[in-house]
Amino acid sequence: MIRTARPDEVERLISIEQAAALRFLDHGHPGLAAAAPAAPDVYRALLYGRRTLVATDGLDQPVGFAITEKLDRTEWLCELSVHPDHGRRGIGGALLAAVVGSALARGCDNVGLSTFREVPFNAPFYARHGFVEAPLDRVAPPLARRFMDEVPAGIDPLERVLMVRMLRPRTSPTAVHDAACPIASQQKRATVR
Amino acid sequence: MPKAYWIAHVDVRDPERYKDYVATAKPAFERYGARFLARGGAYQAMEGTGRGRNVVIEFPSMQAATDCYNCAEYQAAKAIRQTVADAEMVIVEGYEA
Numbered sequence: 001m002i003r004t005a006r007p008d009e010v011e012r013l014i015s016i017e018q019a020a021a022l023r024f025l026d027h028g029h030p031g032l033a034a035a036a037p038a039a040p041d042v043y044r045a046l047l048y049g050r051r052t053l054v055a056t057d058g059l060d061q062p063v064g065f066a067i068t069e070k071l072d073r074t075e076w077l078c079e080l081s082v083h084p085d086h087g088r089r090g091i092g093g094a095l096l097a098a099v100v101g102s103a104l105a106r107g108c109d110n111v112g113l114s115t116f117r118e119v120p121f122n123a124p125f126y127a128r129h130g131f132v133e134a135p136l137d138r139v140a141p142p143l144a145r146r147f148m149d150e151v152p153a154g155i156d157p158l159e160r161v162l163m164v165r166m167l168r169p170r171t172s173p174t175a176v177h178d179a180a181c182p183i184a185s186q187q188k189r190a191t192v193r
Numbered sequence: 194m195p196k197a198y199w200i201a202h203v204d205v206r207d208p209e210r211y212k213d214y215v216a217t218a219k220p221a222f223e224r225y226g227a228r229f230l231a232r233g234g235a236y237q238a239m240e241g242t243g244r245g246r247n248v249v250i251e252f253p254s255m256q257a258a259t260d261c262y263n264c265a266e267y268q269a270a271k272a273i274r275q276t277v278a279d280a281e282m283v284i285v286e287g288y289e290a
Contacts, residue, residue, distance in 0.1 A: 088238035093245045097208065120242075128244070128279065130206035168209070 002098045005052035005065060010040050012062050013052070013081075020081040027119045032152060050078060053098050055091045066095040068102070068111075071142050074164075075103030077113040092121075096129050103167060110166050112139070114147045117161045131163035139164070196251055196287035197258035198230075202244040207277035214277070218270035225261035226253045244280070251287075258284045 005013065014037050024032040038046070050069045054062035064082035068075050077099060082091045103111050115122040136144045139162060147162045205211045231249040252258035261267055262284065274280070
């Protein structure tokens with residue numbers, strides 16, 4: 001199930017983030033895996049003014065979360081983490097779908113994020129969920145600034161990519177979607193039958 | 194005569210438009226005796242990349258399974274699906290010991 005995080009769940013979110021970050025050990029970014037966790041008060045301050053959705057297990061305990069912030073008409077995905085013990089079951093995708101739903105509900109027409117180009121569970125994952133690369137010089141300045149803010153210390157910005165998924169309100173024709181995502185429709189990685 | 198199965202792994206990029214695919218394909222499935230054994234339910238990707246929607250459809254025969262895929266309604270539905278989803282799909286004959 002997906003619901004809004006409760007204030008007393010911050011420690012649980014921190015531990016999910018820690019566990020999820022370990023996956024970077026195998027993908028060239030050990031520094032991210034080894035980073036010390038934020039203190040709960042600091043983390044709580046980061047969540048202030050942002051929306052945090054959690055995916056829960058059968059006991060209503062969070063196993064993954066998505067943190068978003070509204071930047072004008074963009075729902076910016078600040079973070080998406082799923083505990084690896086609950087990985088590979090579509091929970092990340094379900095959280096993304098919930099983010100899309102809440103974005104439309106609060107008047108956003110796209111979801112944006114920054115992530116690593118080459119890490120398999122980063123850009124390729126988002127591409128499978130309809131995100132396409134947006135060049136920095138073609139997005140609104142607040143998004144380009146947020147992209148630069150999110151480049152981890154010591155990482156080359158070229159390793160990162162800004163991705164956007166245009167949202168189509170239910171009544172619009174598909175032509176709007178296809179026009180907004182021309183790269184995605186060319187990018188058919190797998191053979192489609 | 195052995196049954197046959199469509200096994201599909203799909204990443205759906207536009208769930209709203211995907212519903213149009215499902216609706217357009219429905220008459221074809223009904224005509225060829227399709228029975229859904231798995232249809233986007235909870236899953237765990239044990240090996241390999243894994244995709245978000247996994248579907249298994251049983252047909253009364255290999256002929257029915259391939260005829261369904263090749264019929265005009267399904268090809269029209271497939272054209273919709275291909276604009277909003279990435280998929281692998283195989284048709285495999287059932288095992289009879």
